[in-house]
Amino acid sequence: MSGLGVKRLVSALVFAALSANAVVADIDAKAAPQSRRAAAEAGVTIGSKAFPESWILGEALAVLARRSGNAAVEHRSNLGGTEIVFAALESGSIDVYPEYTGTIAEVIVKGAARPSLADLRTALAPRGIGISEPLGFNDGYALAASPAAAGRLGLRTISDLARHPTLRLGLTHEFIGRRDGFEGLARHYGLGRSGVRGIQHELAYRALEEGAIDVTDIYTTDAEIARLGLVVLEDDRGFFPRYDAVLLYRKALEREAPGTLAAWNTLAGKIDEARMIRANARVVIQKQPFETAASALLDDAGFAVANAPVARPDRAREILRSTLEHLRLVAISLAAAIAIGVPLGVLATGSPFLAGLTLTAAGLLQTIPSLALLALLIPLFGVGMVPALVALFLYSLLPIVRNTYVGLTSIPPALEESARVLALKPATLLMRVRLPMASPSIMAGIKISAVINVGTATLAALIGGGGLGDPILSGIQLRRHDLILQGAIPAALLALGVQYGFDLIDRWVIPRGLRLPRDRGA
Amino acid sequence: MDETPGTLVLEGVQKSWGDRPAVDDFSLTVTAGHSVALIGPSGCGKSTVLRLIAGLLTPDRGSIRFGGLDCVPGNYARLRDRLGYVIQDGGLFPHLTAFDNVTLKARDRDGAGAQLTERVRTLAELTHVPPELLSRYPAQLSGGQRQRVGLMRALMHDPELLLMDEPLGALDPIVRSRLQVELRQTFSRLRKTVVFVTHDLAEAAFLCDEIVLMREGAVVQRGRMSDLRTRPADAFVEEFVRAQQGHGLEAGA
Secondary structure (H helix, E strand, C coil): CHHHHHHHHHHHHHHHHHHHHHHHHHHHHHHCCCCCCCCCCCCEEEEEECCHHHHHHHHHHHHHHHHCCCCCEEEEEEECCHHHHHHHHHCCCCCEEEEEHHHHHHHHHCCCCCCCHHHHHHHHHHHCEEECCCCCCECCEEEEECHHHHHHHCCCEHHHHHCCCCCCEEECHHHHHCHHHHHHHHHHHCCCCCCEEECCHHHHHHHHHCCCCCEEEEECCCCHHHHHCCEECECCCCCCCCCEEEEEEECCHHHHCHHHHHHHHCCCCCCCHHHHHHHHHHHHCCCCCHHHHHHHHHHHCCCCCCCCCCCCCCHHHHHHHHHHHHHHHHHHHHHHHHHHHHHHHHHHCCCHHHHHHHHHHHHHHHHCCHHHHHHHHHHHHCCCHHHHHHHHHHHHHHHHHHHHHHHHHCCCHHHHHHHHHCCCCHHHHHHHHHHHHHHHHHHHHHHHHHHHHHHHHHHHHHHCCCCCHHHHHHHHHHCCHHHHHHHHHHHHHHHHHHHHHHHHHHHHHCCHHHCCCCCCCC | CCCCCCCEEEEEEEEEECCEEEEEEEEEEECCCCEEEEECCCCCCHHHHHHHHCCCCCCCEEEEEECCEECCHHHHHHHHCCEEEEEHHHHCCCCCCHHHHHHHHHHHHHCCCHHHHHHHHHHHHHCCCCHHHHHCCHHHCCHHHHHHHHHHHHHCCCCCEEEEECCCCCCCHHHHHHHHHHHHHHHHHHCCEEEEECCCHHHHHHHCCEEEEEECCEEEEEECHHHHHHCCCCHHHHHHHHHHHCCCCCCCC
């Protein structure tokens, strides 16, 4: 009957999630046929951040780990931002990831101005984190100007920037937010802030190319420097600290996987800037797969690596896989949001105090930026699908809670009173009268949540949650439109499908009597 | 005081909205099986009295008892099992069919059964509802049909007290007149205690044993139609009766 419509909807979503789960597992099994032998070494999970250099290094670590005989090696790439990856390391979701000394000092340790590597080791040891010897290259921040702007204004040093306040600076958000980033730089050089806006790193190159911005922050090993002929501005007043690449690893590996750790440590001092730039260029400019670039980097650095042929990914299967992962994220988080949100909305009608409390809490959740929420969730849930589900669940709550509340409170008073005078059992009153009458509003809320959820779920890729965000993130990094579209088109179709699907479900959940035009006959 | 089952007693009932009393020191006794019409100009408090009796409002002062049972929040459930409440347009739930509206409370208590169908059949006959209408939704019924179904729902659990708040207010004159005749038959057949709120003096006189004329939350005069006409308590009663008789038309009595 009508009152149970919402319950049916939840069970349908749970069923959809389970089916998607089964198919994804099946695809996984077919894609990875190699058997896993029991290993003396504990299996390791390597993490890397969402930019090519980190991904290549992560892949190189995977190659070295496998070569050392570790049979259970996993690489979680595309993790978004330092806070997220480090939180994943500290919580044990990953065992190792490539990091930079400058980043460790500023973002993780937050201690003295220019700590030595020994200082950093001392600071991280109590947290169970070890730091390898430097790999050999410095990937520091620098500012680079487009050739056009540099030629026009004769820009050569960062000091030159201060003389041209009308220049348009497109800076990455992390760079703007860090003490050793723009804030410190601007103070050090006396730069104005008026022309500054935030932009994603990979998009900044395109903006430079198209002349939308004049200057951006770059990393000194970016392959794009050579390709676009960017003028790297000299740090003439010595502001930027060094960003020597190192490995951050869980110290527990010294016991659990000493062989693998030793294999990784052989990388120390083997990769200089030129090698790293070449490897980056293979991915970013020559569009080679990460695996190929990683093997080439190791080869370049003098490691004898059997250059295993890289299996071409089957695109149809990849699309199906990420779509199903996406669907699973949406279905599970939405089912949970309905199962919790509708009762919360009912609870909110209990008193003005409860209404204020519930609606404000759900509203506040909505205002937390998604990356911040994801970073907050990692210490609790690690990386992968679970924190992504929790975040999507939290974002889906508000429209459902609010629309349940609104639907229940806008039942005409005369009908509310008629129901009260019938002296029904409270459960009957709620399930057979109030919720069915509120169902059009509740369904509208669920529909809003579902559509938002499909879009937001693309961010799950930032914490290893999979879904259609994976190809989108990779595509942005590699500037491969086909990859971006491989994620974006199914996501858009999914959003339309969800919208259309819920229009159909309306007929099934909303009682027929509420969908009839009011007829006034004799 | 007569407190036999079915007798309704209101004593010194007071209900204010802010400073303005809606019901002011209101006392009324309706003996079992009798019907009383509350009538008066808009805002005189007649609907408020009905809502106080149904427990939809609680009085600031005074007491309400039905059949010896105090009308206080702890007793609302028991009280409501003994009363039926009908509002304008029937107050039907739009998402339920007529049948489900009528049987909602009974199914909540006892579940479905052959008895239930039998009871609905009897009531449909009493209220002149063709059985085929019962599978329709309120939106598919006419105003008069909705009103009849609303009455069926109120009578379903065989209450001792029937509270009706302008039940015929939204109907066109022909349907209204037909329903008045039907209601009168129903009242006389069932002999329930009835409190009927209306603003139509002719309807009050036609349907109920007695008329209670209210003004500003208090009783101005109680009696039969003939009493109001021949012995008006004051100039207001006289004017109210004259205004309701219309121009050249006689109200029935």
